[in-house]
Every structure is written in structure tokens, then in C-alpha cells.
Amino acid sequence: EAEVAQSPRYKITEKSQAVAFWCDPISGHATLYWYRQILGQGPELLVQFQDESVVDDSQLPKDRFSAERLKGVDSTLKIQPAELGDSAMYLCASSIAGAHNEQFFGPGTRLTVL
Amino acid sequence: TQLLEQSPQFLSIQEGENLTVYCNSSSVFSSLQWYRQEPGEGPVLLVTVVTGGEVKKLKRLTFQFGDARKDSSLHITAAQPGDTGLYLCAGAGGSNYKLTFGKGTLLTVNP
Numbered sequence: 001e002a003e004v005a006q007s008p009r010y011k012i013t014e015k016s017q018a019v020a021f022w023c024d025p026i027s028g029h030a031t032l033y034w035y036r037q038i039l040g041q042g043p044e045l046l047v048q049f050q051d052e053s054v055v056d057d058s059q060l061p062k063d064r065f066s067a068e069r070l071k072g073v074d075s076t077l078k079i080q081p082a083e084l085g086d087s088a089m090y091l092c093a094s095s096i097a098g099a100h101n102e103q104f105f106g107p108g109t110r111l112t113v114l
Numbered sequence: 115t116q117l118l119e120q121s122p123q124f125l126s127i128q129e130g131e132n133l134t135v136y137c138n139s140s141s142v143f144s145s146l147q148w149y150r151q152e153p154g155e156g157p158v159l160l161v162t163v164v165t166g167g168e169v170k171k172l173k174r175l176t177f178q179f180g181d182a183r184k185d186s187s188l189h190i191t192a193a194q195p196g197d198t199g200l201y202l203c204a205g206a207g208g209s210n211y212k213l214t215f216g217k218g219t220l221l222t223v224n225p
Contacts, residue, residue, distance in 0.1 A: 004156075042118075042202050042215030043157070055210055091156050100145045100164060101211040105156030 004106035018080035025094030035091040120216035143205035151200040
């Protein structure tokens with residue numbers, strides 16, 4: 001069964017360092033999402049791609065976060081510099097664009113900033 | 115901004131009991147989805163409801179979408195320890211059918 005792949009699964013870093021997360025969506029899914037989930041909360045959208053274009057990055061802290069999906073397939077989310085408050089689960093999801101917007105999530109990357 | 119309120123936030127029950135989780139909003143959604151998330155994993159889609167008043171059953175789980183498409187409920191019959199997890203509702207709306215997630219209900223089913 002097709003799945004969304006993410007790596008790494010876990011990342012521990014010190015504040016002010018740079019970190020990067022990778023996501024490979026389900027083949028054929030044109031829409032890709034990055035979410036941040038703080039413990040005890042629901043996921044919050046950081047950025048949405050349609051193919052290689054950003055369609056929503058209104059909640060992305062652009063002073064330190066960046067995301068790209070250069071060939072419209074896999075994607076990278078970067079944080080530089082990391083801050084203590086960035087500790088969270090970072091989830092990638094993909095979907096076939098449509099009104100129901102059923103999204104399929106990867107296993108996530110658990111980030112701990114020390 | 116569309117908000118989804120889930121209740122209860124935490125629920126701890128014994129195996130075999132029934133339970134209902136609620137998801138409420140003042141906004142209308144084009145569809146509503148329920149996900150289950152286990153610790154350290156990503157959410158897994160359980161069901162999508164689209165039509166007001168729609169009821170869907172998935173084994174011991176029954177999902178209902180409110181007539182006005184603003185609220186939903188999840189009922190579990192004879193809960194089992196394998197049902198333990200974080201249950202998230204998410205509504206699709208807006209120009210990009212953006213998903214808005216609730217904060218979730220953390221369910222623990224004790225053997």
C-alpha cells in the first residue's frame with residue numbers, strides 16, 4: 001500500500017542550529033502539506049504545495065522556516081535557526097486535490113530542541 | 115477563522131464500555147474527517163462524511179455528520195484496548211478546502 005515517507009523519524013538539535021526534514025508523498029498526489037503538532041494539540045498547517053507551487057504559507061514563520069518542492073514530488077522543510085519553542089512533531093501529508101481533501105499522513109519527525 | 119471544538123479532551127474507560135466523542139463548530143464545512151493517531155505516529159484517516167445527516171459505520175465505530183454540516187460525533191460500541199489513541203476531527207472548507215483540526219480526544223481503553 002502506498003505511504004507517505006518522512007525522514008528522519010527523530011531529531012535532537014541544539015538551539016540556533018539548522019535542521020531539515022524530508023517528505024516523499026504518495027505517488028500521484030499533487031498536493032503536499034507540512035503540519036506542526038504540539039503535544040496535546042491537533043496538527044496546524046505550516047505550508048501547502050500544489051505541485052511545485054506554494055498555495056498557502058500564511059502560518060509559516062518565514063523568518064526561520066522555509067519549504068520547497070522543487071520538482072513537484074518530494075519536499076524539504078528547513079528551520080534555521082532552531083528555537084526551543086520549535087520542539088514538536090512535524091507531519092507531512094499528501095492528497096489528491098478535491099473538495100473532500102482527504103489527506104494521508106506520514107509517520108512524522110519528532111524534533112527536540114535543547 | 116474556522117474552529118473545531120472537540121469534547122471530551124480526555125476519556126478513560128474500561129473494555130466493553132460505549133463512548134461518544136463530539137466535534138462542534140460554528141462554521142459550515144464541505145466535509146468532515148475523523149482520524150486516529152497513535153503515540154509517535156501520524157494520523158490515520160478513518161472516515162469522511164460529506165452530506166448533512168450522513169451516518170457511516172466502520173465495524174464498531176459509528177460516525178454522524180450534523181444536518182447543518184457544522185458538527186459531528188463518533189460513537190464506539192464495546193470499546194477495546196486497541197481503540198486507544200488520539201481521535202481528531204478535521205473540517206474541510208475555504209477556497210483551498212483547507213483542513214481545520216480539532217485538538218483531539220485522547221481515549222484510553224483499559225483491559
